[in-house]
Amino acid sequence: FIPNIVLNDQSTMPALGFGTYMLNGSAGVASIVSAIKAGYRMLDSAFKYENEGTLGKSIVESGVSREELYIISKLPGRHHRYAEALYTIEESLYRMRLDYFDLYLIHWPIPRLGLYVEAWQALIEAKKRGLIRSIGVCNFLPEHLQKLIDETGVTPVTNQVELHPYFPQQKLRDWHKEHGIVTQSWSPLGRASKVLQEPVIKEISEKYGKTVPQVILRWHTQLDAVPLPKSTSYDRQIENLSIFDFELTPEDIAAICSLAKPDGRRQDRHPALHEEF
Numbered sequence: 448f449i450p451n452i453v454l455n456d457q458s459t460m461p462a463l464g465f466g467t468y469m470l471n472g473s474a475g476v477a478s479i480v481s482a483i484k485a486g487y488r489m490l491d492s493a494f495k496y497e498n499e500g501t502l503g504k505s506i507v508e509s510g511v512s513r514e515e516l517y518i519i520s521k522l523p524g525r526h527h528r529y530a531e532a533l534y535t536i537e538e539s540l541y542r543m544r545l546d547y548f549d550l551y552l553i554h555w556p557i558p559r560l561g562l563y564v565e566a567w568q569a570l571i572e573a574k575k576r577g578l579i580r581s582i583g584v585c586n587f588l589p590e591h592l593q594k595l596i597d598e599t600g601v602t603p604v605t606n607q608v609e610l611h612p613y614f615p616q617q618k619l620r621d622w623h624k625e626h627g628i629v630t631q632s633w634s635p636l637g638r639a640s641k642v643l644q645e646p647v648i649k650e651i652s653e654k655y656g657k658t659v660p661q662v663i664l665r666w667h668t669q670l671d672a673v674p675l676p677k678s679t680s681y682d683r684q685i686e687n688l689s690i691f692d693f694e695l696t697p698e699d700i701a702a703i704c705s706l707a708k709p710d711g712r713r714q715d716r717h718p719a720l721h722e723e724f
């Protein structure tokens with residue numbers, strides 16, 4: 448059972464979703480169908496993941512009706528121009544075999560291009576046309592969010608950012624809360640980092656009879672962030688979903704937040720990938 452949260456455009460979104468980065472082709476279809484069968488309803492994709500077709504196929508194979516699902520995709524940087532953005536959204540829908548996205552995001556602001564406001568105007572138009580139900584962004588800093596709000600009067604429903612115990616994004620989350628923006632967490636388990644071995648989290652997990660990943664994902668939801676874990680394994684997909692039957696104390700949450708590092712972003716990624724996609 449996954450609860451829903453309410454967004455600033457009055458629509459609702461599941462409090463936890465499934466990440467699909469690197470899930471491609473027939474193996475990708477198997478993992479995504481498995482996740483839908485496990486109970487995930489929100490599926491997060493992107494043009495740049497080159498798996499919109501894979502996701503579309505998985506939705507058909509799952510047998511779950513479109514209305515029960517919450518589908519996300521993202522606009523790549525090279526299509527920030529107004530006309531290209533609208534064209535890209537139509538193309539992505541075609542690849543996914545869908546009539547609309549529940550949520551569509553600008554993948555990166557890429558400030559040096561100076562086009563993210565133009566891209567935002569295209570998302571606003573696509574929403575008016577009924578191609579998208581809710582619109583948001585990823586990897587934006589407060590200054591970028593403020594510019595969107597100032598120049599269009601439309602606040603994103605969400606900002607999807609890197610967030611895990613080494614990079615808890617306290618300041619950004621506070622800014623989001625002040626402005627009614629929901630934080631979504633990518634790489635919620637801090638993939639390829641040592642976070643799953645942290646003794647502090649292990650101790651907390653033993654107290655509740657839960658696993659370390661379950662405690663980390665519960666920590667996200669209790670920070671009011673929406674985690675998008677990815678797993679290829681059915682058992683781990685189920686594990687990552689089973690987090691709404693216990694509650695961390697404020698002390699547990701603070702202890703996990705104290706694992707923050709000065710630059711806790713995933714260091715396995717090329718620095719350029721922090722800037723654009």
Ligand code: A2P
Binds near residue numbers: 635637660677
């Ligand atoms: P796998 O697909 O073999 O389960 P993130 O979402 O932070 O990017 O992390 C994704 C990575 O974490 C994947 O490599 C995935 O491996 C692994 N992972 C996901 N869930 C779990 C879990 N419950 N326990 C251990 N590893 C997990």
